[in-house]
Amino acid sequence: MRYLPISVIVLVFNFCVTLCEIPKDEYHEELFIKPLPHTYIYSYFQFTTLWDTPFHGRTFDHCHLFPHPLGELIARYDVKELHVSLTKGLWRHETWGYPVQEAPPGAEVWAWFKQGTSNIDNKWKELTGALSGLLCASLNFIDSYNSMSPQLSLRPFGIDNVKTPTNSSHLRYSTLPREIVCTENLTPWKKMLPCDSRRGLSALLNSDHIYNTVYHSLGLHFRPICMNKDCSVTGLELKQTVSLVYDLIITGRAETHWSIQRLFGSGIGSVCPLAVTSLIYIDVTSNQTGNIFQLNPKPLDTVISTRGGHSSTIAVYDMNQMGDGKLYNIEATYSKNRVYGINAPPVLFTSRYITGYGQEFGGIMTKIHNRHWQPIKILFLENIPWFVPVYLHTLKIVSNGREIKPLLKKYIPGKERVRPYYLELMIELPARSLTSVSLQFEYAFLKWQEYPPDANHGFYMGAAVITAMLPVARNYTSLPQDGSLILSSINATRESYYIRVTTEVLIISLPTPDFSMPYNVICLACTVVALAFGPLHNITTKR
């Protein structure tokens, strides 16, 4: 009995600690700017929330920095990993290299559900419906007829069970290539940031400036991660990303200088007080190869990052040490007019188009360039909507004039109004080669009410996705799989470098019926039927 008061005190104390535990989460803001060849400037914002917490159903009951609405969706639909991107414009790999986050034009969503989740198709439909509300995008149009479960191309980025890896039956992938992305998506997206758009780097995201770009992409990437080296502690990571490519000629005066203020419409103000790091990186590698520019103010730190045999120089600004609470600008001034030299394309890039003429038979042709001196194995994922019925026996892979066989082939034929055509190939691209993958299809004829209001505009066909592990990191900017921040990509040499390359979105102009004719057609066809019925009735009943 003597120890009772003490044990009560200990209990109460423990209880208090559990209740009043300070959430172990961090928020990081980063901006990466890279001048691209010609007059393009690439800027990539990444807002990362890291949360050191076990991942279970009640994790999101109390959120601190993590956006609560998103957390609710993740908990409710048993999502393990979620990737959403909303993109306008096409990333031009051949001239621009690889972006940090790859995204096809339009909307792209894919999610891994937790192992043991039942009724995944329903949950997927509800999840996309809820996401559509969260992001004000038409993700509610995602249904079984445009979703698939790729078996090879997509693997979980976050932690997975080593003994029983999550298989593709827990994965749903879908794209909406026709999706238009604009301010109504940006505003709710910004609302999920801890500092909203009032302070910190997110204050730079003014819709009247970021929609002047030739390419813009919003991203939302959630995954469970390891919090230490041996992965004994796990946590959650949410990356909210914005990729923008400005064409300086479009944004204003045809001059080569650029600055934060000119790109985003305002200077940088105060930092977000909730952020642990607020860093700006500017890739100044091109300073060594001709187009020399000066940064003003001078960077506090310049790092040389060597990665996969290629080094780049990066100027780093820490926003906590700049500005003294006032607005300030970072500008790049070129000493002379920019020289547009020959651009060295990256190792792997693609182009894609439709072949054939008329609206009866056509073909889809994808050309894949491999500029490496060694063969590269790639995964090729076709996502063909049901209204483009393809013939698998017409699949042809030709490399440098020689037909090659895929190492692996996965195919599920599509079904009208139910399921898209899914084709996944593993191909070994010969060294320094141009490989073309072609498929023949027939134009489908739809019911008149299935055509969109502007029927002759055509139907969109989602991008094909090429996945590879590159042996070199030339033009490579992505984060390593084990890193969460842009900072972690500095000097991150690994065995190979994961890339996803998405191709162009195609438009197919399907043959249309005459939309003004339903009554006439019904009447005429019925007349002909009556024409058959009348005399037959007459003949068979006449005595």
Add this chain to the structure above:
Amino acid sequence: MGKSFCSQFVVAIAIRLILINSSYQKGIAERVEISTLLNSWKRVTEGVALYQEGIDPYTGDIFHETPIALMFLNFLITNIPQAIGCVFVFCDILTAYILYLAATVYMKETFDKQKKEMANYAKGIYNLLLNENDFNTAPIYVMSVYLFNPFTILNCVAFTSTTFANLFLSIVYLSMVKGYRICSCLALGLAVLQSFYPIVLIVPVCMYISQNSYNKVTSVILTLSVFVYTMMALLYLSYCIIGDWKFIHSIYVAILTVPDLRPNIGLFWYFFTEMFEHFRVLFIFSFQLNATLLYLAPLSLRFHSDPLLLATNMQQSFIIACSIVVTTVLGPTVWHLWIYSRSANANFYFGVTLAFATSQIFLITDLLFSYIKRDFYLKYGVMDGDERVKLKLLLE
């Protein structure tokens, strides 16, 4: 006669083989008028390719042949890819020959019947009666009409499965007139398995076979049960081949619910393209009933005595022939204008198919009408002048 007989075969085979080996073969095989959802060779190739890859071809909606056909065509494609053309030509020629045999048997029967009933006929109808010469030439006509019908030739050249359907149907006719119950049921079963609509032929088969038996009801029931067992056996065989019942959905539901709206020479495609969604089911039911059951009862009641028809007294043959020729020529032209030049639209092609359907309807009604007319004349004699006005039989 043997000479003309052989020369017909030689010419027919030559036409087919030349076309098959010419550069036109691919173009012909891709015509919408010939290759449809259910019979196109390209879809067969795809189905066989999928089957060889180990993918069930019935999971998609490109392949609509039966599993039995799948096995057969798989055998053809893998083992004798060069001889596929020859197989199709052989089937077509065999069909023509079987039709010839069937027509011969039928003509003989008709001739016997005519002799028997001669006493009941009216006077002055001698030119309506069949004579020895008709007896010899009619089967030849039947055969040459089949051998030189452009649509049959094109179907054979395009390697469509219609060629096999025709073969089965001709076997049905032959075994029907010969009174072979099991054989006709088997052939009919194969034809029904492939495209469902021939199921209406079970009625004439039952009737014809029961004609010469003592107990008609037993005969009909026997035929029906043989047919049902054949169908069950065939379906089960198909199930064993593919290990799945999905093919039922892929073949029959695809035929009955018209999900594919690719234009063909029928009327359904545009009708169901332009249909209002809430009436779709109603019209699918009414059109399918119309195509299968609606005419079955009255026609079989009216012509029960003579399930195979023969035409002699057609009135509008010139108009019908002209409209069929014109629509056959206009069809591809308008198709090109719509799909390739994009200067016409779907209505043009629909107009042509409407005209084509109308002319075919006229053809059938005219045939039936002429049959009735002949019957009438045989009974009451050919009249002229005032009498004719009084007893006028009109197509109204």
